[in-house]
Amino acid sequence: MSDDSVPAGALRITTCDTEETLAAAGVLFSHYRRHYGQPPDTSERTIGWLTEMAQSNMLMIFTASVESxxxxxxxxLATSHAVPASLVMGRFWQLRDLFVLPGSRRQGAAVALVSAVRDAAQTAGATRLSLVTEPDNEAALSLYRGLGFRPVGGLASLSLDLA
Structure with a gap:
């Protein structure tokens, strides 16, 4: 849309599990990776990776589109996955990636995507929905807090590079 506006109620959320929907998600995923400083790569590689993740049930992939x-x-685009929750002998879900094209932000797509992930997690019996974002990403933090997410105190995030 030329004016970057999204009419209220005009968003469609799709769970990506077909060649067509994964190809559409791949375009957004490439934008997302470039947004975080990753070099552009071939759409075949991106779509192949997304297809592998979706078919192996390692990621659920959702897209938001304007109805027309x-x-x-x-x-x-949003991606999520289930994680074993050992102490409660259940599972929780993690929202891994959330990206909306810059010209389409603040129009409801991010809220609709997070809501779709939350609904899928609840339907699957998840005990909670978690996410990680940068501490200086005020726009994301504001969005997530507005949706009911709360900071987790008393935990340290650690990583071991295996590459």
Whole structure:
């Protein structure tokens, strides 16, 4: 849309599990990776990776599109996955990636995507939905807090590079 506006209620959320939907998600995923400083790569590599993750049930992939008679490419992407929750002998879900094209932000796509992930997690019996974001990403923190997410105190985030 030329004016970057999304009419209220005009978003469609799609769970990506077909070749067509994963190809559309791949375009957004490439934008997302470039946004975080990763070099562009071939769409075949991106779509192959997303397809592998979706088919192995390692990631659930969702896109948000603006409803239109002609159909439009997606404007937003979210990925999530289930994680074993040992202490409660259940599982929780983690929201891994959330990205909305810059010209389509603050129009409801991010809220719709997080809501779709939350609903899928609840349907799957998850005990909670978690996420990690940079401490200086005020826009994301504001969005997540507005959706009910709360900081987790008393934990340290550690990583071991295996590459």
């Amino acid at each position: 008679p002609a159909g439009t490419p997606p404007i937003g």
